[in-house]
Amino acid sequence: MDILSLNHLPSIGIGLLAFILYYGFKRAYPSPYPGIPYNAASARRFWGDSTGLLEDIKITQDPAKYIFQQSRNLNSPVIQMFLAPFSNPTVIIDDVREVKDILSNRTHEFDRAPRTQDAYRSLLPHCSLVKLTGPEFKNQRRFWEGVTGTPFLRRVAEPKMYRCALGLIDLLRAQAKMAGGRPFYCFDDFDVAAFELIWELVFGTNVDGIKSARNKVLSATSDTVQPPSIDSAAQIPVIQKPDMCEAVSFFISTVAKSLQSVSQKWSLWYLRQQPVYKWKLAFKESTVDGLIEGTRAKLAGLSEDQLMEVEETSAVVTGVRRQLLAQIRQGQPVNVPFPALVQAEIHDELFMILVAGHETKAVLLSWAVKFLIANPEKQEKLRKALVDALPKSSNGEQPSSKAIMSTSIPYLEAYMEESMRAANTSPRLVRRTTTDTQVLGYPIPKGVTVLLNPYIGTQPLDIPEHMRSETSRSSKGNFESYWDVNGMDEFHPERWLVEDGSFNPREFPRLGFSAGPRMCYGRNLALMEFRLNLVLLVLNFKFEPLPKGLDSMESQQRLFRMPRQCYVRLSPL
Numbered sequence: 197m198d199i200l201s202l203n204h205l206p207s208i209g210i211g212l213l214a215f216i217l218y219y220g221f222k223r224a225y226p227s228p229y230p231g232i233p234y235n236a237a238s239a240r241r242f243w244g245d246s247t248g249l250l251e252d253i254k255i256t257q258d259p260a261k262y263i264f265q266q267s268r269n270l271n272s273p274v275i276q277m278f279l280a281p282f283s284n285p286t287v288i289i290d291d292v293r294e295v296k297d298i299l300s301n302r303t304h305e306f307d308r309a310p311r312t313q314d315a316y317r318s319l320l321p322h323c324s325l326v327k328l329t330g331p332e333f334k335n336q337r338r339f340w341e342g343v344t345g346t347p348f349l350r351r352v353a354e355p356k357m358y359r360c361a362l363g364l365i366d367l368l369r370a371q372a373k374m375a376g377g378r379p380f381y382c383f384d385d386f387d388v389a390a391f392e393l394i395w396e397l398v399f400g401t402n403v404d405g406i407k408s409a410r411n412k413v414l415s416a417t418s419d420t421v422q423p424p425s426i427d428s429a430a431q432i433p434v435i436q437k438p439d440m441c442e443a444v445s446f447f448i449s450t451v452a453k454s455l456q457s458v459s460q461k462w463s464l465w466y467l468r469q470q471p472v473y474k475w476k477l478a479f480k481e482s483t484v485d486g487l488i489e490g491t492r493a494k495l496a497g498l499s500e501d502q503l504m505e506v507e508e509t510s511a512v513v514t515g516v517r518r519q520l521l522a523q524i525r526q527g528q529p530v531n532v533p534f535p536a537l538v539q540a541e542i543h544d545e546l547f548m549i550l551v552a553g554h555e556t557k558a559v560l561l562s563w564a565v566k567f568l569i570a571n572p573e574k575q576e577k578l579r580k581a582l583v584d585a586l587p588k589s590s591n592g593e594q595p596s597s598k599a600i601m602s603t604s605i606p607y608l609e610a611y612m613e614e615s616m617r618a619a620n621t622s623p624r625l626v627r628r629t630t631t632d633t634q635v636l637g638y639p640i641p642k643g644v645t646v647l648l649n650p651y652i653g654t655q656p657l658d659i660p661e662h663m664r665s666e667t668s669r670s671s672k673g674n675f676e677s678y679w680d681v682n683g684m685d686e687f688h689p690e691r692w693l694v695e696d697g698s699f700n701p702r703e704f705p706r707l708g709f710s711a712g713p714r715m716c717y718g719r720n721l722a723l724m725e726f727r728l729n730l731v732l733l734v735l736n737f738k739f740e741p742l743p744k745g746l747d748s749m750e751s752q753q754r755l756f757r758m759p760r761q762c763y764v765r766l767s768p769l
């Protein structure tokens with residue numbers, strides 16, 4: 197190298213740095229996809245749309261509302277938003293027919309998003325939820341289908357659900373007595389009851405969370421001094437949740453945090469370094485592995501014929517029994533612990549059911565109760581429908597689970613459906629395009645994250661029929677309507693009833709559990725539990741109006757859209 201070029205080194209270095217900085221900055225700024233509308237002012241900002249989003253979240257705590265509102269502002273059912281620097285735009289689709297079509301018929305173009313996969317993969321790398329919709333996912337679903345099938349639900353789940361629902365009534369009755377007409381916080385009641393059931397369905401053992409909560413209330417009642425005002429929240433003992441219930445809630449909150457963070461990888465890494473994460477993870481690993489191994493050890497001595505006769509009384513028995521049968525048929529030894537990968541697959545699928553099937557149910561029930569309180573005339577109407585259809589026996593006993601599950605009660609079905617719609621517990625479904633494609637004529641490249649609005653409650657924009665996909669056009673008549681001309685802001689179960697008073701599930705689309713091959717795996721279980729709980733709650737309590745300050749209908753977004761406040765004031769019936 198000669199003297200001249202050495203002298204130039206600093207200026208070359210500066211030039212290179214300027215070049216890197218320029219391209220770094222350019223990369224950080226939004227770079228819109230062609231042909232998809234966006235907010236021009238956001239495209240000029242380093243933080244893109246995230247400034248407005250974060251400001252709005254501070255007030256509403258409802259990111260989905262802000263995001264889908266942008267589609268209205270731009271008067272387009274397909275838009276793009278710039279949600280973080282250094283990242284590609286996110287495409288937003290806000291048209292219920294196309295959303296239903298994408299979920300149901302276009303899984304070869306739209307599949308699980310890496311962001312969702314990563315959020316769960318760090319905890320449960322082998323569970324079906326993180327897999328793309330290919331043969332491996334389908335095999336895994338088939339292997340576990342017994343757990344949510346009708347025979348299991350009827351024979352195993354229903355009696356346990358009924359017992360938990362009655363336990364919840366007893367717990368609330370004790371709390372109502374202690375509260376003496378004052379309002380009290382009840383989300384933890386719903387949460388502990390939802391967990392007790394899902395744990396028992398997965399592992400077959402009873403954690404007795406509801407009973408011990410009730411005992412605590414009974415023993416504290418006489419010694420607790422309640423606030424003088426009847427409108428102040430009552431002092432009731434904090435519910436001590438089982439350790440595994442706390443652990444599941446903890447992991448749900450870490451998944452939610454990672455999904456909401458701007459830099460998901462760093463967020464996950466940071467969360468996993470925390471001593472509390474490590475402790476809870478070790479506790480979960482040893483507990484769940486121990487329960488799988490205990491079940492394996494019990495069943496491993498049985499012949500193929502005997503295993504065929506074993507009743508699947510919990511998800512762990514289903515998984516272990518089916519695995520042992522497969523091993524026997526392939527001539528593999530069964531009297532040793534499962535190979536590590538098999539053990540991990542069973543472990544992750546069981547824990548996935550606990551994570552996915554726990555808080556969701558409590559959140560839906562708490563919204564349904566809030567709708568009872570906010571709409572006293574609908575509450576009365578529902579109670580009357582239940583009393584007429586399910587008369588109490590002369591000794592005042594509760595209606596049987598068989599009667600609750602098998603009696604047709606149109607207003608109950610409409611109330612449940614409207615609760616699902618209005619609660620909108622999963623307000624955005626996330627997918628990634630697996631190929632270059634288009635929606636309503638807008639081109640969307642491969643590899644784009646897409647947010648779908650499943651809420652049936654905003655008036656669809658006017659879209660010429662020929663712009664829709666073929667499958668969307670051919671399924672138009674599957675529903676009476678996609679929008680209620682009277683508006684859909686109100687909680688109005690009657691919208692699901694037809695002239696002769698019967699319930700019509702095809703009145704409007706229903707996307708509360710999603711649709712298509714990735715539809716909720718626990719839908720039937722969740723609906724059975726919801727029905728039993730709702731019926732028994734309405735027959736056993738009058739949900740009285742709440743004082744101002746404890747009656748908010750605002751939501752907050754964690755993993756699910758949940759009420760910010762969850763109080764009840766109960767008059768036992």
Ligand code: HEM
Nearest residue numbers: 325549552553556557560622708709710714716717718722
């Ligand atoms: C009221 C209660 C529930 C609601 C509202 C609900 C809602 C949903 C929704 C909207 C999805 C779809 C997400 C998507 O399309 O990306 C989903 C998926 C899922 N749900 Fe539920 N769920 C509930 C209860 C349950 C229960 C009780 C279980 C377990 C027994 C469960 C297990 C799952 C699983 C495993 C998936 C992932 C399915 C897949 O990856 O293909 N859910 N749920």
